[in-house]
Amino acid sequence: MNMEFSGFPYLSAILLSCVVGLLVILFIPRERETLVKWVSLAFSGVALALSIYVYCAYDRTHGGLQFVEKLLWVEPLGIHYFNGADGFNLPLILLTGIVHFTGVLTMWELRGRVKEFFAFVFVLVLGVFGFFMSMDLFFLFVWFDVSLFPMYPLIAIWGTTRKEYGALKLFLHVLAGSALVLPGIVYLAIASGLHTFDIVALMQPGVLTPGQQKFAFFLFYIGFGILAGVWPFHTWSPVGHVAAPTSVSMIHAGVLMKVGAFGILRVGIFLCPIGWEFWSPVMAVLATIGIIYGIFVGLTQTDLKYVVAFSSVSHMGIVGLGLSTVTAEGLNGAVFQMFAHGIMTALLFSSLGYIYDKTHTKLIPDLGGMSKVMPLASGYFIVAALAGMGVPGFASFWAEVTVFVSALKVYPALGVLAIGAMVLSALYMLRVVQRTFYGQRNERYVQLPDLSFSLGLPRMILVVVMALFGLFPGLMLDLIQTAVIPFMNGLPR
Amino acid sequence: MKWLILGPEIYFLTVAVIFLILSMTRHNRRRDFSAAVFLAGLGVAVTLATIRLEGSLVYGAYRVDLFSQVFKGLLSIGFFLVVCLCSNLNGIEEKRHPEVYLLLATCTLGMMLLVSSVELLTLYVALELSSYSLYALVPLRSGGGQQTEAAIKYFLIGIATSALMLFGMASLFGAAQTTYIAELARKLPGLLNTPMAFIGLLLTLCGFFFKLALFPFHVWAPSVYQGAANQVTAFVATATKVTAMAMLVRLVSMSHGSTSLAHVLIALAIISMTYGNLVALVQKDFKRLLAYSAIAHAGYSLIGILSMNPTGYAAAVFYAFAYLAMTFTCFLVVVKVASDGRDLAIVQLAGLHRRSPLLAMALLVGVFSLGGIPPTMGFTGKFLVFNAAMERGYFLLVLIAMINVVVSLYYYVQVVKAAFLLEPDEELPSIKLSVSTTILTALMIVVIVVGGLFPRYLFQLATATVKALL
Numbered sequence: 001m002n003m004e005f006s007g008f009p010y011l012s013a014i015l016l017s018c019v020v021g022l023l024v025i026l027f028i029p030r031e032r033e034t035l036v037k038w039v040s041l042a043f044s045g046v047a048l049a050l051s052i053y054v055y056c057a058y059d060r061t062h063g064g065l066q067f068v069e070k071l072l073w074v075e076p077l078g079i080h081y082f083n084g085a086d087g088f089n090l091p092l093i094l095l096t097g098i099v100h101f102t103g104v105l106t107m108w109e110l111r112g113r114v115k116e117f118f119a120f121v122f123v124l125v126l127g128v129f130g131f132f133m134s135m136d137l138f139f140l141f142v143w144f145d146v147s148l149f150p151m152y153p154l155i156a157i158w159g160t161t162r163k164e165y166g167a168l169k170l171f172l173h174v175l176a177g178s179a180l181v182l183p184g185i186v187y188l189a190i191a192s193g194l195h196t197f198d199i200v201a202l203m204q205p206g207v208l209t210p211g212q213q214k215f216a217f218f219l220f221y222i223g224f225g226i227l228a229g230v231w232p233f234h235t236w237s238p239v240g241h242v243a244a245p246t247s248v249s250m251i252h253a254g255v256l257m258k259v260g261a262f263g264i265l266r267v268g269i270f271l272c273p274i275g276w277e278f279w280s281p282v283m284a285v286l287a288t289i290g291i292i293y294g295i296f297v298g299l300t301q302t303d304l305k306y307v308v309a310f311s312s313v314s315h316m317g318i319v320g321l322g323l324s325t326v327t328a329e330g331l332n333g334a335v336f337q338m339f340a341h342g343i344m345t346a347l348l349f350s351s352l353g354y355i356y357d358k359t360h361t362k363l364i365p366d367l368g369g370m371s372k373v374m375p376l377a378s379g380y381f382i383v384a385a386l387a388g389m390g391v392p393g394f395a396s397f398w399a400e401v402t403v404f405v406s407a408l409k410v411y412p413a414l415g416v417l418a419i420g421a422m423v424l425s426a427l428y429m430l431r432v433v434q435r436t437f438y439g440q441r442n443e444r445y446v447q448l449p450d451l452s453f454s455l456g457l458p459r460m461i462l463v464v465v466m467a468l469f470g471l472f473p474g475l476m477l478d479l480i481q482t483a484v485i486p487f488m489n490g491l492p493r
Numbered sequence: 494m495k496w497l498i499l500g501p502e503i504y505f506l507t508v509a510v511i512f513l514i515l516s517m518t519r520h521n522r523r524r525d526f527s528a529a530v531f532l533a534g535l536g537v538a539v540t541l542a543t544i545r546l547e548g549s550l551v552y553g554a555y556r557v558d559l560f561s562q563v564f565k566g567l568l569s570i571g572f573f574l575v576v577c578l579c580s581n582l583n584g585i586e587e588k589r590h591p592e593v594y595l596l597l598a599t600c601t602l603g604m605m606l607l608v609s610s611v612e613l614l615t616l617y618v619a620l621e622l623s624s625y626s627l628y629a630l631v632p633l634r635s636g637g638g639q640q641t642e643a644a645i646k647y648f649l650i651g652i653a654t655s656a657l658m659l660f661g662m663a664s665l666f667g668a669a670q671t672t673y674i675a676e677l678a679r680k681l682p683g684l685l686n687t688p689m690a691f692i693g694l695l696l697t698l699c700g701f702f703f704k705l706a707l708f709p710f711h712v713w714a715p716s717v718y719q720g721a722a723n724q725v726t727a728f729v730a731t732a733t734k735v736t737a738m739a740m741l742v743r744l745v746s747m748s749h750g751s752t753s754l755a756h757v758l759i760a761l762a763i764i765s766m767t768y769g770n771l772v773a774l775v776q777k778d779f780k781r782l783l784a785y786s787a788i789a790h791a792g793y794s795l796i797g798i799l800s801m802n803p804t805g806y807a808a809a810v811f812y813a814f815a816y817l818a819m820t821f822t823c824f825l826v827v828v829k830v831a832s833d834g835r836d837l838a839i840v841q842l843a844g845l846h847r848r849s850p851l852l853a854m855a856l857l858v859g860v861f862s863l864g865g866i867p868p869t870m871g872f873t874g875k876f877l878v879f880n881a882a883m884e885r886g887y888f889l890l891v892l893i894a895m896i897n898v899v900v901s902l903y904y905y906v907q908v909v910k911a912a913f914l915l916e917p918d919e920e921l922p923s924i925k926l927s928v929s930t931t932i933l934t935a936l937m938i939v940v941i942v943v944g945g946l947f948p949r950y951l952f953q954l955a956t957a958t959v960k961a962l963l
Contacts, residue, residue: 030850073949074948074949074952075949076804076952076956077877077880077952113846116846116913138876141867142867142868142872142946145866145867145872146867146868149861149866152906152909153909153913153914156910156913156914157913157914164910164914168903168906171902171906172899172902172903175866175899175902176896176899179892179895179896179898179899180892180895182876182879182891182895183879183883183888183891183892183895186876186879186880186883186891187883187888189880189883190880190883190884
């Protein structure tokens with residue numbers, strides 16, 4: 001058997017902690033709800049610890065692909081079990097670990113079908129982790145779909161507003177995306193003449209002709225773009241986010257949309273760089289429309305969750321804009337924005353979820369003056385909203401600045417439009433904050449309790465992470481740089 | 494000693510004789526069932542023991558090789574699994590139970606003879622033996638009138654396609670002056686541009702299109718799936734499909750990559766997938782839905798066969814393995830939920846997640862496997878099939894098939910939704926599964942997931958199987 005391992009397989013250990021967590025949960029009797037939660041917390045904690053370890057232990061001076069685990073899986077087809085970590089996927093692996101762990105804590109008060117909920121969440125997170133670390137197209141696709149299908153039961157069973165509609169819409173949209181990705185993947189493996197699904201082998205210059213790259217990139221851009229919320233394929237995302245229960249919204253907006261963006265990066269841009277340059281103006285236009293559209297539609301919403309969901313569309317537009325610049329800074333900013341937006345939006349959904357759990361409403365006119373009722377929960381929301389506006393001191397500030405600076409160089413007109421829209425977005429978030437948390441207090445909610453310490457903990461973790469990478473952006477930008485620079489230098493020019 | 498290679502066939506003939514005798518004694522439900530399970534289990538062992546044997550009999554008309562033996566093994570497993578479901582054979586009168594086992598055994602025997610036949614007349618006789626057993630099995634269900642309608646539809650369409658097939662064989666004989674498949678395979682590539690040989694081959698394939706419920710021979714499927722007893726439907730839906738896939742691989746490989754044949758098959762595959770999936774969208778009855786999904790799956794499996802390359806044939810064989818496992822799992826749930834032998838509407842799955850979490854999970858895995866979602870065998874089968882088609886440059890075909898997969902997910906999700914989300918109007922008791930059923934259900938889940946994630950050995954087996962053929 002053909003094997004290649006560099007030391008202890010930490011990446012597989014992350015996957016394994018999810019699998020074992022899932023199996024243990026399946027064998028716990030369903031009445032033991034607290035036990036299920038503790039087991040989930042323990043195994044998500046292990047996964048988080050491992051992802052932090054991998055993030056810190058990555059050797060930045062050497063760069064390249066590290067923690068490589070490669071195992072020949074199906075020989076005649078050229079399928080490998082191939083995991084690796086580089087500057088592109090490490091931030092996202094860390095993000096997944098954080099959001100999963102805090103998501104479990106956020107759902108501590110869940111009642112009803114607890115066992116199934118946490119089992120499905122483990123399947124979802126397993127898929128996401130696997131997707132980020134896989135360097136083989138076959139496994140990448142397997143993990144991609146594994147991360148998608150639990151969304152249906154998670155939203156349809158535990159969701160709220162129009163949950164069945166939202167769940168079905170989301171499910172069919174994102175799987176329609178995968179219907180484009182799978183033919184694209186098989187096409188690349190066959191058309192290259194190599195009959196392998198190994199990304200490293202396929203990304204060598206000259207393996208794919210420019211024509212093949214342009215064609216395949218289009219498939220991947222649309223296929224993964226649906227999941228990344230690229231305008232005009234974003235329509236599932238607000239409906240899905242609103243319908244989903246809190247921690248699923250967190251994982252979904254925080255992590256799963258990044259799966260789409262990362263797919264464009266890892267499969268589209270890595271394997272079809274010529275196609276990337278060819279389509280980049282289209283990407284830039286769609287991304288800018290997405291940014292502006294998300295903000296303008298968000299301005300008119302009265303449902304808090306819709307507001308946050310549309311802000312996700314516009315923030316994912318920033319990721320798209322960064323990717324479309326075909327510059328090192330753009331890529332750097334896009335990856336950082338994926339991470340920053342993931343943490344920020346998880347915090348938004350998480351604090352919003354608490355308010356909704358207590359007041360049973362998420363309509364802005366029904367709330368008001370919440371900062372006097374629940375100062376802590378409101379505080380977390382306001383912090384996240386400020387981060388979303390791009391206030392310095394939080395991670396998203398650096399990400400957005402990097403993206404906009406490079407966008408201004410490459411597409412001056414679109415860059416100005418996008419920056420103008422971001423100024424508007426400040427207005428829109430402040431409007432929401434002002435109406436929901438300040439002003440006249442709604443007497444109905446006066447006696448509601450504020451966040452307890454244990455429920456505040458996950459929000460606290462997210463704030464700390466946001467501030468940490470906001471104050472020391474080098475912690476992440478330098479890491480991303482180790483992957484971006486060699487990649488951009490290797491491009492055929 | 495020469496006759497030892499006929500071990501499985503002789504064994505299943507004996508089983509049929511035993512049930513013939515039992516059917517004449519006083520009926521005893523428990524005895525019949527235990528005898529059937531024991532004999533079927535032994536049948537799997539006997540068949541798997543002969544898997545490595547090779548040989549040729551009856552002037553070369555009957556060949557035993559890895560291809561035939563693997564499929565015989567698969568058929569004996571299918572027979573065993575379906576017999577395991579017969580513990581609550583409530584759709585059929587008790588005194589007829591031995592006859593059910595008898596006919597299932599003769600049908601299995603017929604299909605075993607079929608996969609070994611390498612001569613057109615032998616092939617036809619074997620096919621009819623298996624068909625007539627099924628014609629008799631379908632109307633055995635008690636009550637209502639729908640089983641009679643189903644049986645008549647099945648019979649009339651069946652004999653009509655048999656006539657077409659005979660006509661095709663006659664044309665093939667006229668064109669090539671031989672009925673031996675090996676001889677035909679040698680002569681056909683040069684002859685296929687003549688209308689007589691081409692139409693002859695196509696009409697010969699029709700007999701198996703009928704078994705596979707491929708468009709335009711699909712009309713019987715919905716009525717038969719719904720009209721026959723649940724266990725009989727399970728057998729029709731698994732074992733006969735597997736045989737049809739095997740025989741199509743054998744016959745299509747004779748043409749050595751004829752493009753005109755491939756074009757006809759592409760058209761049939763596309764129509765079959767699209768038709769099956771679109772009609773399935775509006776179905777209310779679960780078995781009927783599975784019938785339309787089977788029509789769609791006939792199209793998917795044909796994609797592997799029409800690629801006409803070794804990977805494609807191997808992919809089709811793998812697809813047959815996967816199809817057996819996932820369809821059986823769905824029928825397992827049907828039989829256990831509708832334990833009184835009634836038809837099962839999709840809404841009657843409501844509350845299954847509470848009534849039996851294990852069955853609900855099996856349904857989730859089985860249905861998502863049919864829908865082609867990883868990590869299941871259904872996904873891996875589709876992936877292999879698409880890979881083979883892409884090697885031949887059929888990009889558009891793969892894209893159409895993937896769009897079909899997304900369409901099909903809509904109705905598969907409705908099933909999952911019914912089982913996990915809907916609550917029944919009145920409180921239903923939880924479903925008690927016996928220990929053996931629990932083990933069987935869990936085993937099926939494991940097989941589908943593990944077979945999907947670790948396709949290596951099964952795919953190697955499929956490749957080796959196909960090598961025996963080419």
